[in-house]
Each structure stands twice: as C-alpha cells, then as structure tokens.
Amino acid sequence: MERLQKVIAQSGFCSRRKAEEYIQAGKVKVEGKVITELGTKVDEKARIEVENHLLTREEKEYYLINKPRGVITSTSDDKNRKIVTDLIPTEARIYPVGRLDYDTTGALLLTNDGEFANIMTHPKNKVEKVYLAKLEGIIKGEQIQTLKKGIVLDGSKIVPSRVKLKKVNTENNTCMVEITIHEGKNHEVKRIFETVGYRVSKLTRERIGIFTVEHLKSGEYRKLTPKEVAIVYSYPKEEKKLIENVGSDTKPVWIAK
Ligand code: URA
Numbered sequence: 001m002e003r004l005q006k007v008i009a010q011s012g013f014c015s016r017r018k019a020e021e022y023i024q025a026g027k028v029k030v031e032g033k034v035i036t037e038l039g040t041k042v043d044e045k046a047r048i049e050v051e052n053h054l055l056t057r058e059e060k061e062y063y064l065i066n067k068p069r070g071v072i073t074s075t076s077d078d079k080n081r082k083i084v085t086d087l088i089p090t091e092a093r094i095y096p097v098g099r100l101d102y103d104t105t106g107a108l109l110l111t112n113d114g115e116f117a118n119i120m121t122h123p124k125n126k127v128e129k130v131y132l133a134k135l136e137g138i139i140k141g142e143q144i145q146t147l148k149k150g151i152v153l154d155g156s157k158i159v160p161s162r163v164k165l166k167k168v169n170t171e172n173n174t175c176m177v178e179i180t181i182h183e184g185k186n187h188e189v190k191r192i193f194e195t196v197g198y199r200v201s202k203l204t205r206e207r208i209g210i211f212t213v214e215h216l217k218s219g220e221y222r223k224l225t226p227k228e229v230a231i232v233y234s235y236p237k238e239e240k241k242l243i244e245n246v247g248s249d250t251k252p253v254w255i256a257k
Helices: 004-011 016-024 114-121 141-149 188-194 226-233 239-246
Strands: 028-030 048-050 062-067 104-111 129-136 151-153 156-158 162-169 174-181 199-208 220-223
Touching: 004 016, 004 028, 004 048, 004 114, 016 028, 016 114, 104 114, 114 226, 129 188, 141 151, 141 162, 151 188, 174 188, 188 199
Parallel strands: 104 199
Antiparallel strands: 028 048, 062 104, 062 220, 129 174, 129 199, 151 156, 162 174
C-alpha cells in the first residue's frame, strides 16, 4: 500500500504536489469512490481516476537535454511555438522538470516520473542550479557582495551559494557571471541581477543537481543512467558526496532533430 498522491505521481500523470491539489479538490476517484483525504493508502494496482482520466502505468523514462534557445519549456503551446518535448521522440508522456525561459539554454530534465520530478523541484531538497549569465554592463565587486548577502524576491530571501565573475569584456561593456541558486522561481536569475541594476542578455544553465550538459551540444539529449536516477531518489543526503564522482559520465546517445 502506498500514499495516493505518491501513486498518482509515480504513474507519470503529474507531480506529487499537483496530485495533492487534485485530491483536495475532490477530483480523484479510487475504485469509483471520491477520495479527498491526503495520504490515504491505496493498493498500487487500484483503479485510479484523476479528473476522469484513468491512470495507466507506463515505463519510466528520464532524459537530460541541452535546451536550445527559442524553445518553450512545456508540453503544449497555444501559439504553436516549438516545445521542448518535440525534441525527444518518445511515446511516453514526458514533461519538463521545472522550467527554463524561451531564450534560456542549457540543462533541462524531462521525465514521466512525477516522484522524480518532485524530488528535483521540492524546495526542501535544495537542488543546486548553476547558471552562466551574460550581463549588459560590468558588475562591481560590491554588487557581487550584495548578491552574496542575499536579496528578497517575492517576499522570500534568496542567498546564492556562489556568485563569481568569470569574464569581463570592456570593449562591449559586458561580463559573464556564474551564479548558483537552489530555488526555481520564475525568471529568478534575471530578476536577481535586475536588483543590482543589470540586464541579463544571455543565460545558460550549466548544471542542475548532478546533471551537466558538458558533453551535450545545443539540442542534444541523452537518457539518464539507472545509477543517476538512483542518486536522485537518494536526495538530499547523497547528492553532495556523489556529485564529483558521477558528473556527466555518459555521452549523448541521440541528437535531437
Ligand atoms: N532564471 C531565469 O531568469 N530564467 C531561466 O530560464 C532560469 C532561471
């Protein structure tokens, strides 16, 4: 027997948090009966319907893609723009874990495993995200210190664990700054730099948790290894220890069209 929200998430239908919302809104039936209590234990083989969709169990799939610019982090788009799931040919109902802006490039995970997505995005796990930002203007030492001390976004304090000036281009009046954060707020990095007066003109996510796109060209993707998936399931305690050992030890196997 497992908790209902976990079984829904594991089916790949949605994340565990979303499943909790469905349950509380009375949109989940188990063997034909509406269940609204979170944490109700159910048989993993029970007949479960969410908003009248019967859950089916499909094989879990996990991908890491180096997201190109000009692609929406979504499974559909009403304006017919290119979506990231178009880049990975699979029958599984995979979806992005968190999001990157249309013009942001870099490491993005996709899966049909809601539990995996929940672990990667849950604030308590503090999964590290490393971004490289190109700024219009050259950031000053004291502004980097201001960011390191922490700034407030949407009423909560953000303390980047690392802010490092990587490159300065005095001719173009731009610079490259690497920043490591743990949250996943909308346009978080762009808004962080705005607080000290800089516009981000280019942004790439170099790493999320243990996953880097070092060996992936723009648009390339690969499946995660069972070992990598197991590490995520062991979060948060094992992440730090294993990060150096695993890195991205697997080369891309497919090239997205
Ligand atoms: N922060 C941003 O501003 N944009 C992204 O795409 C990701 C993090």
